[in-house]
Amino acid sequence: MTEFRLGLVVNPAAGLGGSVALKGSDGAETAQKARELGAEPKAPKRAAQALTELSKHQLACKILTGADGLGEESCAQAGLPCEVVYTGNTPSTAEDTKATVAALIAAGVDLLLFAGGDGTARDVFAVVPEEQPVLGIPAGVKIHSGVYAVSPRAAGKVVVQMLQGQLTTVTHADVMDIDETAFRAGTVRAKRYGEMLVPAELRYVQAVKMGGKESNELVLADIAADIVERMEDDQLYIMGSGSTVAAVMEELGLENTLLGVDVVKNGELLARDVTARQLEQMVISAGQPARLIVTVIGGQGHIFGRGNQQLSAALLAHLLETEGKEAIWVVATKAKLQQLDGKPLLVDTGDAEVDDQLCGLIRVTTGYHDEVFMQVDAP
Known part of the structure; x- marks a missing residue:
């Protein structure tokens, strides 16, 4: 049986702006401001939480990822070996996310697991082929997209089910994002950017956020x-x-x-x-x-x-x-x-x-x- 190849990319800046009330982390300037306000990276830890579900099972799986905070750090936290396919900048940028995804696709991964928010989902969407199955580990401030699991542990459970052969179907889910500038001013302007293939496990994969104010x-x-x-x-x-x-x-x-x-x-x-x-x-x-x-x-x-x-x-x-x-x-x-x-x-x-x-x-x-x-x- 061919060994399952799991691709992992982590956006270390994802979620930085949440705890310091910046309403997002898109862009290098916003991420830097969040760090100056004392925000600490959460995405690598949340990716490790997902991977810990894998470490509980002795299943054949090869993890390919990016160096340091792009995924290697999360694998180390979960106690899982990995192969680094890309080394990026410090601090990393959106281009590092895209480059890591491209390297993982070139390596032929069976599932691409990524940790971040809606901005990260857009970066992944910009690179992955239409037929590539993906799954997001929620780690950002904004998560309107339907390509994310409901929690890091849920993402790990989906991967475990795939490794055990329990899941065979995938479905298209929307990639959504909002205008962060308008968001900080109190206005939600959500936009659909496309679709990506995700495992069809409704218990563990979230729906697209329904916007709009209560009508009643x-x-x-x-x-x-x-x-x-x-x-x-x-x-x-x-x-x-x-x-x-x-x-x-x-x-x-x-x-x-x-x-x-x-x-x-x-x-x-x-x-x-x-x-x-x-x-x-x-x-x-x-x-x-x-x-x-x-x-x-x-x-x-x-x-x-x-x-x-x-x-x-x-x-x-x-x-x-x-x-x-x-x-x-x-x-x-x-x-x-x-x-x-x-x-x-x-x-x-x-x-x-x-x-x-x-x-x-x-x-x-x-x-x-x-x-x-x-x-x-x-x-």
């Missing part, structure tokens, strides 16, 4: 009224991104960062568009009790790990330890939940232990004094 303004007003009624004095409220949370801010009469995270206390805006480090200082270091208000990504079901990386695993672990799941208030219309077609809500914090703690049932506010229970999963 009355339902949003009801949700907002319920949340505001429950707010207590001298309590920090961390307001996540999205139009449903924005309705709560509107009910409070406060300015809102639609695609960022704000902090409210005693009915006043305490901090706008905060970073992960700022939140950890305000809550963990200062010992402030806090509640977190988040919504659901339409069409995908994520409540953590997509567009709200400011809500770090450390912050979530602290809230779970001190307050339990009651510290996390999920808000969503029933229409948005029905779009999931029975699928669970998803978490992908980058910390498997925190993900596991978040799993299980969670209350979702869907109207005024109206709640439903939803299952949370970390595939």
Whole structure:
């Protein structure tokens, strides 16, 4: 039997801008600014999480990848041998991603695994042949594309299934991206760039994000009224991104960062568009009790790990330890939940232990004094 050849490319800059509230990492200048603000690379670690699923099984697989942060580092973290086919620049650029992909294609890989966000997916799409199967490991700030697994571990499980011969079909999925400049100004302009072939495993591969604001303004007003009624004095409220949370801010009469995270206390805006480090200082270091208000990504079901990386695993672990799941208030219309077609809500914090703690049932506010229970999963 021919040995399975797995290609791996990691964009080390992917996700850098998330924790420092830059809304993305596209472009060398943005990535450099994120580093100057103290952001640390997360993509190599997330790729290693996917590869760790492979290391649990003794299956015939040869991994080909790029040098250092382009993939070699992730293989080392997972304890897996690899063959380097390309050596790039430090820090790496989009051209290094494309060059690594080209080298992997020339080497004849059976599956191309890549770690990054929508910008990385575009770079891969620009190089891969139409018939090349690929799969993304989510590691970016923006992940609207349908070519990504729902989590790093899920990506690894898909590869394991392929190695075990359990998957034989592939499907075309959309490559999407948004205008980061407009995104930072609070406007989502998503554009479809094409399609790539991905393994057809619906449990582990995410759907294309469904954009647009909630149409039912009355339902949003009801949700907002319920949340505001429950707010207590001298309590920090961390307001996540999205139009449903924005309705709560509107009910409070406060300015809102639609695609960022704000902090409210005693009915006043305490901090706008905060970073992960700022939140950890305000809550963990200062010992402030806090509640977190988040919504659901339409069409995908994520409540953590997509567009709200400011809500770090450390912050979530602290809230779970001190307050339990009651510290996390999920808000969503029933229409948005029905779009999931029975699928669970998803978490992908980058910390498997925190993900596991978040799993299980969670209350979702869907109207005024109206709640439903939803299952949370970390595939």
